[in-house]
Amino acid sequence: MAGASSWSARWARGRSSRWSCREGEPHSPSPRRAGRGQGRGAERRRLDTAPLPDPLPGGKREVLRLADAPATEAVGAELALKLRPGDVVALSGPLGAGKTSIARGLLAALGLEGEAPSPSFAIVQPYGPPEVRLPVLHVDLYRLDDPDEVEELGLDDALGDSVLVVEWPERAGPDRWPDALRLTLSIEPDGARALTWDAPAAWEGRWST
Ligand SMILES: Nc1ncnc2c1ncn2[C@@H]1O[C@H](COP(=O)(O)OP(=O)(O)O)[C@@H](O)[C@H]1O
Ligand SMILES: [Mg+2]
Secondary structure, three states: OOOHHHHHHHHHHHHHHHHOOOOOOOOOOOHHHHHHHHOOHHHHHHHHOOOOOOOOOOOEEEEEEEOOHHHHHHHHHHHHOOOOOOOEEEEEOOOOOOHHHHHHHHHHHOOOOOOOOOOOOOOEEEEOOOOOOOOEEEEEOOOOOOHHHHHHHOHHHHOOOOEEEEEOHHHHOOOOOOOOEEEEEEEOOOOOEEEEEEEOHHHOOOOOO
């Protein structure tokens, strides 16, 4: 089983050649990626406004109203207490809905000092001890051009000892992580957020509100 450090090193190598800018540089997609991404505009718009997923068979659905950003981060903090290696948390919702805010609350509760950066350009942002108690891969698949590209990220290899927190999981295809905890955010007319919490059957006994 790949340890967090070896996985991080592998990911870092891939990142420098494929996914990301060096720290401190302005972020911009490569011409290849920018060009390929343009043809998906219609699909992106459709996904950006996708309705709620169907409830999971045997799972549990709850809907919460989150009045402000601290309330969104508090959901992440509460979730952090429930997580185990191998868990996948899928964060859905339109741009600006609060997905990264949940991840930030989660990472802060696991011990991360300072604000976690959004991984929207890096795609994968790994965290491991000692900065956090539990290895976490914070992932944002928004810029993924093709669901097959998710294989190149090596996320499933890392699941043995890490938690995956994935923004835009739809980009990886519909059945990539069937046992994921699915959190879907939407923006209410008054600016608050609605959070629909879909816990799969595999999570029974782990979540109660
Ligand atoms: N419940 C909330 N009510 C109002 N604003 C919120 C709430 N939750 C998060 N926000 C704010 O929404 C903005 C976008 O949040 P972010 O987590 O970056 O969204 P996403 O990752 O979904 O694009 C941030 O300014 C954040 O503080
Ligand atoms: Mg985000």
